[in-house]
Amino acid sequence: MSALTAGRWRQALLLAGVLGIAANLRPAITSVSPVLAAIGSALGLGGVGLAVLATIPIxxxxxxxxxxxxxxxxxxLEPAVLLILVMLSGxxxxxxxxxxxxxxxxxxxxxxAIAMANVLVPAIVKRDFPNRVGLVTGLYITTLYIxxxxxxxxxxxxxxxxxxxxRAALGFWAIPAIGGVFLWLPQVRHGVGRSPLTTRGGGFARMIRNPLAWAVTMFMGLQSLGYYGVLSWLPSILxxxxxxxxxxxLMLSISTIVALPSTxxxxxxxxxxxxxxxxxxxxxxxTLIGYAGLTLVPGLAPWVWIVIIGLGQGAMFPLAMTLIVLRAGGPMEAMALSAFAQTIGYAVSVIGPLGxxxxxTMSGVWWPSMAFLTATLIPTFAFGLRAARSETLTLDAMRATV
Incomplete structure (x- = not known):
């Protein structure tokens, strides 16, 4: 086998492994909300207990x-991903x-496990697919949504x-997670000669003083707030x-399926x-159109609002992930920015399902919850515009300015 053929084969295996990771980053979460009522009934959990359950992953x-x-x-990097997949399966x-x-x-x-995998994948994309960021990110998130x-x-x-x-509805997803472990094993062998990526000492901390890092982070967090709010409570609202x-x-599932083109x-x-x-x-x-429809006239055309929300949210998450890669000057910056954006961003997003x-619980109806979700699009848009500017950040430059 020629070196060129071997290189292409390794790239194909790596892409398969990345997509295998993607296939296991949402079922642990999306499998819960349709059976929340059954879980509450079987285990005697009230509204607060179920809200906590929905909020734990975030x-x-x-x-x-x-x-x-x-x-x-x-x-x-490669052994870390393997350990994370084993942890997810357990x-x-x-x-x-x-x-x-x-x-x-x-x-x-x-x-x-999902939290840690979320951080490492952008570094893999930046390092191994620098000329195919859009394509690989699109395939990764499309697989995630499917x-x-x-x-x-x-x-x-x-x-x-x-x-x-x-328990079958939740535990079943250990099967593809174990499959992901075996799909990733070749990467551990290929990564033996690679040194771990380093954030050059304090890369995560330096993000705190960078306005661009904060813009990317808050857009990531606020769009996730909306996504997980809908994910957790849409079946109950319907x-x-x-x-x-x-x-x-099924309608929750459809909202994700229709998102695939925009994803x-x-x-x-x-x-x-x-x-x-x-x-x-x-x-x-x-996304604003879909949220407003579900807030003001949810019973008028629920399928329409579900489809619009699916398309809007289906575009916002991949845009957030792509911005992390585009605004980073290299794989180390991508990993540091990914960690920062997801640590702070997901802390913000907890407010969605919990709020x-x-x-x-306080009102007995769902429209105040949806009105709250709709209002969050204002800061989402403001931070998103700042994050969308054509700029990049590098740890060396940030070191010089700190």
């Missing part, structure tokens, strides 16, 4: 994202146990088809207007323009 995203940096420095298997502590602990372990939609759509059928009930739980779960196209458009401000106007405006749950 809290883990905020708290555990920085842990990926020392892990990667200690063992290397957390999902733990949710097969019929007990609330196991459910909460398994969700926390899985959420922690897996998310599948998990949301089949949770209720899995629950009904198995004697394990809701059920409140007379839609059956199974159909509500794939957005990164490709983002890398073509000199900056991304026009794209930012389009995606936030589209919506609290507002609903």
């Amino acid at each position: 809290g883990c995203f905020a708290l555990l994202a920085p842990a990926s940096l020392p892990l990667q420095r200690r063992v290397g 957390g999902l298997l733990l949710r097969l146990i019929d007990a609330a502590p196991a459910l909460y602990l398994g969700t926390a372990i899985a959420g922690s 897996a998310a939609a599948t998990a949301a759509g089949v949770s209720v059928p899995l629950m009904r088809a198995s004697a394990l009930g809701w 059920h409140s207007i007379g839609i059956a739980p199974g159909r509500a779960g 794939l196209i957005t990164p490709l458009l983002a890398v073509r323009g000199r900056d991304q401000r026009g794209l930012m106007v389009a995606v936030t405006g589209f 919506m749950g609290v507002l609903h």
